[in-house]
Amino acid sequence: MKPVGPIPAGYAAIDGELAIGGRRVSELVAEAGRTPLFVYSRAHIDARVAALRTALPARVGINYAVKANPHLAVIGHMAALVDGFDIASSGELGLCVAVGIDPARISFAGPGKRDDELEAAIAVGVTLNCESAGEAARALAIGERLGKAPRIAIRVNPSFELKGSGMKMGGGAKPFGVDADQVPALARHVIAAGAEWRGLHIFTGSQALSADAIIEAQGNVLELAAKLAGDIGQPLPKLNMGGGLGIPYFPGDTPVDLARVGAALAERVESLPAVLAETELCIELGRYLVGEAGVYLTRIIDRKVSHGVTYLVTDGGLHHQLAASGNFGTVVRRNYPSAIATRYGAEPTEEVNIVGCLCTPLDRLADAAAMPEAQVGDLVAVFCAGAYGATASPAAFLGHGPAAEMLV
Structure with a gap:
């Protein structure tokens, strides 16, 4: 079993679901009309800028590197x-x-x-x-x-x-x-x-x-x-x-x-x-201002077992989150912070591999991760998705198209 990265502070559950900006992820997906979906939290951005203003000398200004998001x-x-x-x-x-x-x-x-x-x-x-x-x-x-x-x-x-x-x-x-x-x-x-x-x-x-x-x-x-x-x-x-x-x-x-x-x-x-x-x-x-403010939401569209290994197949993947797949500058692949967003806070009960919809073995979002049991229709959340995500990934690969994005 491989651990996932630390989920940033400031995220909580409402009725067993991950909430962003005080709203359940299922509501946000319904508003967007589709998955995959990047959600960016105003509250996280505001808190990060405020923390910088407190810590830095007043003479030092803050510039935003637009490339990050x-x-x-x-x-x-x-x-x-x-x-x-x-x-x-x-x-x-x-x-x-x-x-x-x-x-x-x-x-x-x-x-x-x-x-x-x-x-x-x-x-x-x-x-x-x-x-x-x-x-x-x-x-x-x-x-x-x-x-x-x-x-x-x-x-x-x-x-x-x-x-x-x-x-x-x-x-x-x-x-x-x-x-x-x-x-x-x-x-x-x-x-x-x-x-x-x-x-x-x-x-x-x-x-x-x-x-x-x-x-x-x-x-x-x-x-x-x-x-x-x-x-x-x-x-x-x-x-x-x-x-x-x-x-x-x-x-x-x-x-x-x-x-x-x-x-x-x-x-x-x-x-x-x-x-x-x-x-x-x-x-x-760039990343420091917006990275932890972003969550990538992707829906489970299949659940399968191969040689005793459980796979959760999602409608997203490396074409939106190249970095989380381990293909954007890392030598050894490690798991980004991730969770079953529609069972947020539930105790993990199984070990799963969470993969994307692309026909390449590189399309992995989590390896051997401990998660609560999830079914088709559940939403997976990949955290730290606010920087170098949507526009730093090969969205045109295999013709699946870009993810939706929203600021809440």
């Missing part, structure tokens, strides 16, 4: 909660503009921005986190053609990384950003060429649970930013420090000690060197 209702809800938005495509720019977000609150990162994307961003006043000298040259040329100074920050590839992070975005050769030793000359060039200088973006990694590692990385980021600002010889208007805060997915994972991270960052901020005295600071978070 670009559902239009989620972006719209975030508009009143966070200070800025980080996008990775012109498609995400369109979503932000569609819900009325001021482009001045938006920054655009990504190592392969097309000319049409650069033009769209420059035209409305989005900050470009330039990732190479070539990209900066294209942005300057487009700005000259438009008669508009591009707002340019430089994404830095630091020599250090976020230790223990699930995905390392800095340290050594990387496709992301400009190597730190090349940044001062490039910054001076774009400033001299007439760009509106917006500062630096230093992102070292993501999905870290160690407070010590996050504290060390944030300290390194601030030290590097101060050195680069001095070498550039110009004030640093803004520093995006990246994020890196992870969430517990698997057995044995523990939440980030946010209070420790915030206290250490406050100490650093209080003793910043003069060169950063007027710099606007922010951290960029």
Whole structure:
């Protein structure tokens, strides 16, 4: 038997069913009209942002990384909660503009921005986190053609990384950003060429649970930013420090000690060197803001036994929840937090494999998991589904189509 990951706090049962936003899952599915269904909880998002505001120094803003969950209702809800938005495509720019977000609150990162994307961003006043000298040259040329100074920050590839992070975005050769030793000359060039200088973006990694590692990385980021600002010889208007805060997915994972991270960052901020005295600071978070707010609901459509192993076959699967299937960056597959949503809180009585509807052995949502006995028609809940779920999965695979989504 294999354990499932820890179910996030804040979920409860009503009449034996999982409730999200105070409503039973069967009601939510009826409202959506179908399964599979992603449900995103406003209450969880609000609580997470409030906890960050309490823990972090007031000077440090919060940016939402739209890539984590670009559902239009989620972006719209975030508009009143966070200070800025980080996008990775012109498609995400369109979503932000569609819900009325001021482009001045938006920054655009990504190592392969097309000319049409650069033009769209420059035209409305989005900050470009330039990732190479070539990209900066294209942005300057487009700005000259438009008669508009591009707002340019430089994404830095630091020599250090976020230790223990699930995905390392800095340290050594990387496709992301400009190597730190090349940044001062490039910054001076774009400033001299007439760009509106917006500062630096230093992102070292993501999905870290160690407070010590996050504290060390944030300290390194601030030290590097101060050195680069001095070498550039110009004030640093803004520093995006990246994020890196992870969430517990698997057995044995523990939440980030946010209070420790915030206290250490406050100490650093209080003793910043003069060169950063007027710099606007922010951290960029995606998964940490919305990951635990999402639940993926899929219906059991068959129950079968093969060589003594019980399988619960659902109408969902890896085409919506690639990460939960273990096929999105993990080496050893482990069970995400999951439950029988329509028997929530019932004692487990059997060991089951929960699988999807696709004709591939990779389509697994839970292996050898202890669950209460479930039947055809019951709903399965996969938690921690609010980030890198619906849009980070191959929804077109085998023609099953996308899942429904709602914010409650």
